[in-house]
Amino acid sequence: MERPFPTGSRSRRLLGGALAGVLTAGALAVGGIATAGSATAAEPNLVANPGFESGLSGWTCSGGSGRAVSSPVRSGSAALTATPAGSDQARCSQTVTVRPGSDYQLSAWVQGSYVYLGAQGTGTTDVSTWTPGGSGWQQLTTRFRTGPSTTSVTVYTHGWYGQSGYTADDLSLTGPGEPPEEPETPAVPSGLAVGGTTSGSVTLNWSAVPDATTYHVYQDGTRVQSVPGTSATVTGLAASTAYAFRVSAANSGGESPRSAPVTATTRPRDDGGPGTPDNGVPRHAVTGYWQNFDNGARVQKLREVQDAYDIIAVAFADSTATKGEIVFNLDPAVGYASEADFKADIAAKQAAGKSVIISVGGEIGNVIVNDSASATRFANSTWALMQEYGFDGVDIDLEHGINSTYLTQALRSLSAKAGDGLVVTMAPQTLDMQNTSSEYFKLALNIKDILTVVNTQYYNSGSMLGCDGKVYSQGTVDFLTALACIQLEGGLDASQVGLGVPASTRGAGSGYVSPSVVTAALDCLTRGTRCGSFKPSRTYPDLRGAMTWSTNWDATANNAWSSVVGPHVHNLP
Structure with a gap:
């Protein structure tokens, strides 16, 4: 929350200026080397696990950005998918043994926009090639010659800033050398x-x-x-x-x-029909973040949080030096005399029918969950906080990149401990929910059966694409409805979609909309009325509701947001 996100102009400048220079230089280098000769078709592939049939064995992906998937694939039963996040370009690489003074050809099949293939440490001129995008699989090919003392090179793929995930399959490096030795087939797993x-x-x-x-x-x-x-x-x-x-x-x-x-x-379903588990959250709900710190907004105790809020997300948990582990530290600035008083306020809100959950992340907070061990620590430490404080669940508000594979594992493990009453919410930034290949969107779909609501932050984002492919400016009814449509048509239930907006002009760097704009967007999506230029092809009467940052900024503005949006959400069809 409250983290300004750069607009698309930065990416366009890079792609149109400096990047073009890099690409031109790379293309000239490749063109010059091609005349020196190339590998023959009979030479073996020197890349280990070139089709990712063994997961990421032999490969290293930056920031835990890559994973093996079963679809889409070009051949075999697996391929690589990797998603850039922030400044990380989702680079996946492997170091390969080569011979000095020899010619090599590197190729790969890829899908996506601005997908790169290259070789580094050649001892001569490092090379790369790329594709600007397009539908279907495309083959990238480049060549290089090793230096007089070069015995290994690093081959890699990566995406580009601000772009969605890419897919790669069937990488090949041919030239003089011995192919990687194949291990023996492993034994049958036991203890299932x-x-x-x-x-x-x-x-x-x-x-x-x-x-x-x-x-x-x-x-x-x-x-x-x-x-x-x-x-x-x-x-x-x-x-x-x-x-x-x-x-x-x-x-x-x-x-x-x-x-x-x-x-x-599987267990019986408690709610008698499709949708999310029965966890006490109303059919139409308002989510508000409560600040466990003083940043100039009105300081509140939990008991003072406005009654319009059905889900109260305590912001934020803190990470420890142990990867994946979280703790909660009650800030003295909030004014509680003891943690017992804080816990009593949680219990009182729950007795009034509210859900109180612990939020993880925020503008500067970060928790790294990128392997099985950290996933286990995340689940165990979150469950410990739920038991200690009585939290009803967890909110994922990580703004520095996530690994959907292992965060899914963590939340599944937490669900197994907590049962169907667990409340799981998410607050991705706008860019994180632009398409189903993003890590956040994949996480939401992975945990759809235990997910309560995704309240996307429709602010601090600049202009974005709607589900109709048109560009919409933030701060408008069209921005809220056309972007929410991406999730509504991308696989989430309407009951799992909420509109996240600032409670006041001071609650975010940009993107504030008046409460009347929020209610208009809610009516457009649920009733087909009060729409702007964008009108969805159908209505979504089960839409969960709305979220705001924060209950404190709302109180600072004399509850202008919750007094209007709250009753409107509760009276949706």
């Missing part, structure tokens, strides 16, 4: 067991297998997931239904036979 169930998911655990880099999960005979660790959560299941699961181990040498099966039965 059910770790937990919800009405729509089953969590599985098993023992690690030596030399395995990937595990494939089978549901009733069909492969449904491939994961790098020894646990997985299968989602999208029907309530009160039995399923049989097996797991196999794989590496670049092959896939093991499948394990003995285990059977798991």
